[in-house]
Amino acid sequence: MTDPIAACRVAIVVSRFNPEVTDGLLKGALDQLATKGVVVTPADVIDAPGAFELPLIAQTLARTGRYDGVVCLGCVIKGDTAHFEFISLGASLGLMAAGLATETPITFGVLTTYTDEQALVRSRDDAENKGREAAQACHATIAALRRIRSELAVA
Structure with missing residues (x-):
């Protein structure tokens, strides 16, 4: 059975830093979206240099109006300096x-x-x-927002 929101359009932004990890995250996201019937084309997958650059790219994609959601993938591994904390906090916020x-x-x-x-x-x-998990969260949030927005439009 096809998911009722399979027609949604999702972009994926993936950090190219730590590709041995982020390639696996990308595969997982693509597989999860495919189980929901969501088609992600190669043009919908955008590379980012690192995790810190994810927010600007994601926001720009969202503002195009072309996508119902954006999945952001990256990996920050703690090293010997505070760099880890700054990058992680900047990316999440x-x-x-x-x-x-x-x-x-x-x-x-x-x-x-x-x-x-x-x-x-x-x-x-x-x-x-x-x-x-990130792809599932995106898909579920798209569904929740569609439900909320359709109910508000009717009310």
């Missing part, structure tokens, strides 16, 4: 602000781990893949 500003679901599929191993575990091709 930036994505939240972009979603609120555009009233478009922009989901946070950015791993913030302490080790490479933790990141690899969360990007494996299994049910625990965090890219899969």
